[in-house]
Amino acid sequence: MKILIIEDEPELAADIGAYLTAQDYLCEYAGTWAQAREKVELYRYECILLDLMLPGGDGLDILDILKEQGQQDGVIIISAKNDYESKIKGLHAGADDYLAKPFHLPELAARIYSVIRRRSFANQNNVLQNELKVDLSSRVVTVNGAVVSLTRKELDLLLFFISNKNRVIGKSALAEHLSGDIADMFDNHDFVYAHVKNLKKKLTEAGYGNYLKTIYATGYKWEG
């Protein structure tokens, strides 16, 4: 799975790359508009992370280049502009998703995962994890063939864990994923614990192994 990280801030690009590489993605980088253009014209990627403010040009033009070429690369805009208009503009220009900086790396990984899932049609609509299966189109979860009924948030959480397999996720990243924009208004993210506990309980009851670990009561890890 190849990912292109178009980001002019080398530190951030390196961090994103480090996290994604550990997730078995192959990362390439572009730090300027010219580099970005060259890469998208020459190579194909499963997913492109696109910063809009680039030295040498506007990131939105990269989307136009992709459109002109009729390419099917998934694009996630990662921008410091966190406003409604920029979001709408970006999605209109053909981006699949829009993530405002500063974001958590697990959140980015989850978004990439879902963009790639949505873009690849061939039998990719099922997520398999050991004895667990998630059918993404019908949103049904089965363990050893038996249906486990999860709430929307629990399913959301499950996919979040799966897309960040073997990584430690902090409470604040989970809270941000579950309650979006209002997450950073609170210092207390204890509500996350209740959701994780319920999910764990349901999966264990259905006979799923202990793959979801709690680490020192502050972080979580899905081992797969």
Next chain:
Amino acid sequence: MKKLLDQSLRPLVMYAMVVLIVSIPVYFLTINWIWENELDKHHYAIREKLEKRLTSLDLPDSSVSDMISVLDKVQPGFSFTQATAPSPDSSYTLIRFDTFMNDREQFRCLMTDIRVNGTLLRVLIETNMEEIDETILAIAAVTIFFFILLLAGFVYLNRKTSLRLWRPFYDTLASLQSFRLEGGKPAALPVSQVTEFTDLNQSLDRLMDASLASYKQQKEFTENASHELQTPLAIVKSKLDLLLQSRSLDQPQMQILEDAYQAINRVTRINKNLLLLAKIEHAQFDQQQNISVAELFHALDAHFLDRFESSRIHYAQQVSEMTLKANPMLLEILLTNLLVNALRYTPAGGSVSVRADQSKLLFANTGISPLDEHSLFRRFAQASHEHAGSGLGLAIAREICERYNWQIKYDFDCGHHHFTVIF
């Protein structure tokens, strides 16, 4: 508030009024003096004629007294009496009821002596004249009539000339009223041939250009500062996420990381809110539509419910049909901030309620003591130090309310904080 054109009229009208009011007694005194003077002259002439004619008749004394008594009875305005000793003449005015005219009448009188054949006669000559009060009334009426005429003329002429004179001023004013800093363009001021107006317009142009420049600078500064901060914040956040992956972390280190996350989240929140405040002030978000408040709450509750649950707070939301015309983003931010505020300051086991009442939204939550109302809606005014909000949530709420001319109020009673938004 007074209008400019009326201002220039006012002293004129006042002056005219004073002059005319003063003129009433002056007119009256003058007319009265002329009247009396003329009548007195006339009375003396009569007296002279009477004395001359009576003397020239050369009648015997007896006939004279007969004639006098006849005259006394027949001639109106005369009365004759025998006088014993001469007395000085007197002219005077009196008002009495006249039997002949059957009305109250005013007379000018002359009491004088005439001598006929050595007999001294006291003669009273009276002439009916206009009553003093009626004279005053007539003069006043005429004066007031002319005053009104003057006033109407003043107003009309003043309107005409002043309007022409001040036209450039009013044009400038109209252009200025349509001037908005957010528009980013100075108002086009009319060209005038008058030096003062040209100077005024030039000064205003300079002022507008300066304001626009500093406004633009401030706007850019806030946005740039905020944007510049986003990147280092993003880096810190990603570094923490990476650090969390290291296998050698023990519990105290995990706790340190957790604390660092909290701090970075708070900085992120403050930065986001500062940017938002700048945007609201710069009158972005101008797109408006009708929004169902109940539906909006329904969407918000999905995010809030689990937080209320985990803090063991009872949450009751009773907002039925209510529609508002506003920017959806702003309305959502307003309601979110008020909910977050209630949730943040409610002790575990307390309650939060939202209800709609005609054109009001009432947020109530359990509290211990009243908050300081004055600093509550100010930026970075922490109403309570036990909690760490961004200190901007309520400032943003107020800013949004001001934008739509809504009112936001706080009060405390029966152990509850109440925040009310009046639409």
